[in-house]
Amino acid sequence: xxxxxxxxxxxxxxxxxxxxxxxxxxxxxxxxxxxxxxxxxxxxxxxxxxxxxxxxxxxxxxxxxxxxxxxxxxxxxxxxxxxxxxxxxxxxxxxxxxxxxxxxxxxxxxxxxxxxxxxxxxxxxxxxxxxxxxxxxxxxxxxxxxxxxxxxxxxxxxxxxxxxxxxxxxxxxxxxxxxxxxxxxxxxxxxxxxxxxxxxxxxxxxxxxxxxxxxxxxxxxxxxxxxxxxxxxxxxxxxxxxxxxxxxxxxxxxxxxxxxxxxxxxxxxxxxxxx
Amino acid sequence: xxxxxxxxxxxxxxxxxxxxxxxxxxxxxxxxxxxxxxxxxxxxxxxxxxxxxxxxxxxxxxxxxxxxxxxxxxxxxxxxxxxxxxxxxxxxxxxxxxxxxxxxxxxxxxxxxxxxxxxxxxxxxxxxxxxxxxxxxxxxxxxxxxxxxxxxxxxxxxxxxxxxxxxxxxxxxxxxxxxxxxxxxxxxxxxxxxxxxxxxxxxxxxxxxxxxxxxxxxxxxxxxxxxxxxxxxxxxxxxxxxxxxxxxxxxxxxxxxxxxxxxxxxxxxxxxxxxxxxxxx
Numbered sequence: 001x002x003x004x005x006x007x008x009x010x011x012x013x014x015x016x017x018x019x020x021x022x023x024x025x026x027x028x029x030x031x032x033x034x035x036x037x038x039x040x041x042x043x044x045x046x047x048x049x050x051x052x053x054x055x056x057x058x059x060x061x062x063x064x065x066x067x068x069x070x071x072x073x074x075x076x077x078x079x080x081x082x083x084x085x086x087x088x089x090x091x092x093x094x095x096x097x098x099x100x101x102x103x104x105x106x107x108x109x110x111x112x113x114x115x116x117x118x119x120x121x122x123x124x125x126x127x128x129x130x131x132x133x134x135x136x137x138x139x140x141x142x143x144x145x146x147x148x149x150x151x152x153x154x155x156x157x158x159x160x161x162x163x164x165x166x167x168x169x170x171x172x173x174x175x176x177x178x179x180x181x182x183x184x185x186x187x188x189x190x191x192x193x194x195x196x197x198x199x200x201x202x203x204x205x206x207x208x209x210x211x212x213x214x215x216x217x218x219x220x221x222x223x224x225x226x227x228x229x230x231x232x233x234x235x236x237x238x239x240x241x242x243x244x245x246x247x248x249x250x251x252x253x254x255x256x257x258x259x260x261x262x263x264x265x266x267x268x269x270x271x272x273x274x275x
Numbered sequence: 276x277x278x279x280x281x282x283x284x285x286x287x288x289x290x291x292x293x294x295x296x297x298x299x300x301x302x303x304x305x306x307x308x309x310x311x312x313x314x315x316x317x318x319x320x321x322x323x324x325x326x327x328x329x330x331x332x333x334x335x336x337x338x339x340x341x342x343x344x345x346x347x348x349x350x351x352x353x354x355x356x357x358x359x360x361x362x363x364x365x366x367x368x369x370x371x372x373x374x375x376x377x378x379x380x381x382x383x384x385x386x387x388x389x390x391x392x393x394x395x396x397x398x399x400x401x402x403x404x405x406x407x408x409x410x411x412x413x414x415x416x417x418x419x420x421x422x423x424x425x426x427x428x429x430x431x432x433x434x435x436x437x438x439x440x441x442x443x444x445x446x447x448x449x450x451x452x453x454x455x456x457x458x459x460x461x462x463x464x465x466x467x468x469x470x471x472x473x474x475x476x477x478x479x480x481x482x483x484x485x486x487x488x489x490x491x492x493x494x495x496x497x498x499x500x501x502x503x504x505x506x507x508x509x510x511x512x513x514x515x516x517x518x519x520x521x522x523x524x525x526x527x528x529x530x531x532x533x534x535x536x537x538x539x540x541x542x543x544x545x546x547x548x549x550x551x552x553x554x555x556x
Contacts, residue, residue, distance in 0.1 A: 101469065104549075
């Protein structure tokens with residue numbers, strides 16, 4: 001609830017993630033696609049950052065770069081005071097496709113990152129149980145992912161990421177495949193987790209409403225090359241009322257920005273189709 | 276709602292009768308054609324005669340003697356139980372050798388591109404040769420008896436298991452790899468807890484196809500290299516023109532094959548109970 005202290009924390013100390021002049025080029029059949037261009041952004045401990053943009057703007061590419069899956073072609077990326085060179089459990093990720101291991105039960109999925117850490121079985125069990133309890137999954141601990149709904153699968157994925165005790169949570173359009181109601185309840189869940197566990201959350205989305213509802217800073221990105229178009233601070237305490245005047249006016253402002261990029265992407269697609 | 280279980284039983288009975296029409300009809304037709312001597316009994320004996328022969332083939336040959344053996348071992352002392360056991364053990368040993376070699380090789384080839392490139396050419400050359408074509412070589416190398424049989428059977432199981440294991444490992448969904456890397460998995464953990472389970476549906480398909488081919492090979496091997504087992508028995512029966520015994524032996528081979536496949540399928544369903552395609556309970 002207390003946005004103020006989050007902002008205070010944000011202003012103190014070194015950033016948890018430093019993105020310095022980062023660029024990324026993909027080569028696809030003799031063509032070069034500039035996915036990211038000269039992105040500079042500092043993210044501080046305790047922030048909830050939403051990266052917003054139309055599809056193809058490189059927002060997932062940026063998140064993957066922080067996660068260490070695809071390293072930048074230019075610039076520097078520092079997370080947890082170390083230069084990012086490979087994926088690791090200090091940057092826990094929640095994927096849009098859940099990416100649960102279907103051959104493991106809910107409890108085994110959540111325990112995966114803990115088993116690797118070689119802590120005692122009892123410690124793993126109590127940690128898993130408490131996470132399952134917190135995410136209302138206790139009754140499903142021995143189920144396989146295929147038996148769960150999309151919303152529950154994503155809860156398991158969140159529990160699995162939280163088990164790592166990573167200072168940050170990277171979320172790549174985590175609720176993109178869910179229906180509106182489930183999506184709303186999971187948004188509240190993530191806010192609860194953000195406050196309770198004092199995580200830094202970097203959340204990629206193409207939903208304007210979602211970004212205003214969640215973030216303390218919304219990073220709007222441009223369509224190819226992906227650059228930071230604007231950073232919008234949302235200094236309103238949670239829970240936020242999506243029907244309040246400030247919400248609606250901010251939504252209109254952001255819609256304007258995203259639409260501009262959407263138009264550019266459509267133009268580019270048309271040119272490509274005609275070529 | 277009282278009549279619900281009854282109607283369910285009735286439906287099941289109806290289904291059963293429906294699926295029995297063709298087999299029973301064919302048996303009756305076959306029996307009738309033989310009774311009216313359309314076929315000579317030498318070429319095609321009546322099903323009743325085959326059945327009588329099957330019982331005779333399965334029955335203990337000596338009367339029960341408590342002093343010589345216990346009841347159970349007497350009960351299974353007939354020719355057919357011994358042949359059945361011999362064939363089963365042969366296919367099992369051959370399969371375990373073949374699959375036991377193919378599985379680790381397949382896992383390594385699937386996981387490491389350099390190992391794949393090292394072994395793939397020779398495998399591509401050897402794979403299209405049907406195992407049956409190894410019959411002459413197997414006898415030259417191993418003589419007669421069980422060794423050439425094991426060689427042929429394991430060869431039959433080897434390639435299906437190998438090819439499926441390789442493709443299972445190579446086709447692991449990248450999203451699982453990414454998730455595991457993000458969760459801090461080491462190379463061993465990745466292999467043991469992510470790649471192998473993810474490849475399991477392919478591997479099990481390979482094992483099932485492998486045991487099927489091994490079963491073909493055991494019958495062939497028994498016809499040429501050994502003097503017991505179901506394959507040997509039906510070839511032996513031919514020399515005496517015991518057509519009824521040939522057919523009785525073929526039926527037994529079919530039943531053993533069915534039993535093996537059923538067991539494999541059960542194992543398959545248990546190990547893949549997490550898989551989307553299979554619904555449980």
